[in-house]
Amino acid sequence: MAKFNKDSFGGTLAVVIAVSLVCSVVVAGSAVGLKPIQNEQKARDKQSYILSVAGLLAAGTDIPKVYAERIEPRTVDLATGEYVEAPAGFDARAAAKKPEESININPEDDFAGLKTRAKLAEVYLVKDESGKVNQIVLPMHGNGLWSVMYGFVSVRPDGNTINGITYYEQGETPGLGGEIANPLWQQKFVGKKLYNEQGNVAIRVGKGAGTDTEHGVDGLSGATLTTKGVQGSFNYWFGENGYKPYLAKLKSGAE
Numbered sequence: 001m002a003k004f005n006k007d008s009f010g011g012t013l014a015v016v017i018a019v020s021l022v023c024s025v026v027v028a029g030s031a032v033g034l035k036p037i038q039n040e041q042k043a044r045d046k047q048s049y050i051l052s053v054a055g056l057l058a059a060g061t062d063i064p065k066v067y068a069e070r071i072e073p074r075t076v077d078l079a080t081g082e083y084v085e086a087p088a089g090f091d092a093r094a095a096a097k098k099p100e101e102s103i104n105i106n107p108e109d110d111f112a113g114l115k116t117r118a119k120l121a122e123v124y125l126v127k128d129e130s131g132k133v134n135q136i137v138l139p140m141h142g143n144g145l146w147s148v149m150y151g152f153v154s155v156r157p158d159g160n161t162i163n164g165i166t167y168y169e170q171g172e173t174p175g176l177g178g179e180i181a182n183p184l185w186q187q188k189f190v191g192k193k194l195y196n197e198q199g200n201v202a203i204r205v206g207k208g209a210g211t212d213t214e215h216g217v218d219g220l221s222g223a224t225l226t227t228k229g230v231q232g233s234f235n236y237w238f239g240e241n242g243y244k245p246y247l248a249k250l251k252s253g254a255e
Helices: 009-053 063-070 177-181 183-189 224-237 244-252
Strands: 071-077 082-084 102-104 116-118 120-127 133-143 148-155 162-169 204-206 216-218
Touching: 009 063, 009 071, 009 148, 009 162, 063 071, 133 224, 148 224, 162 177, 162 183, 177 183, 177 224, 183 216, 204 224
Parallel strands: 204 216
Antiparallel strands: 071 082, 071 120, 102 116, 120 133, 133 148, 148 162
């Protein structure tokens, strides 16, 4: 039997291949083993963002416990504003990429630059200690200067008054557009009205908009395109093609 020569080119190649295979197995095994932990952390992060925008997150909060007690996820058909049963494992981001679970947005209506969106949306009913719904958390996203900006908007049961906003995922310029994640700027939205008396989207985000004490929020200094992206997100998601039908039913007391 020929003796294996590890110093030959063939021997070296064999050792490299063997080491690569072992490393691949280790990496794949680690990825599979860690996936449940990663999914659990992802779910916990999402819960923390929802509790934060609802004003229920503080230092030491037992996030899963408070979320289970105070938050009720529901799924809404955006075309009708009605609650529906969500498909198993429903994820709006994934659904937006599937033709059977999404719609193409007309360019003239695509204020947020999305092109497509899921037909359904998951919303979160926030309950007080007595079990009464006192706000609704709605997901919202749209294009900024460099990134898709993902956030939540909390709305009071009147379907019009903003109770809070948060941006939890974005890649805008630090110190400029990235300030959409600054709680001090987000606080300026609290108490503002989404709609005017005619039922049209009236929230305004931009230079000098803060002079409108009912509907306006000053834009971010030096971040014109990011600010326009925030405005576009509000225009789309709270318009006829977004949550407006759902909020109208909510305001009227319909289930």
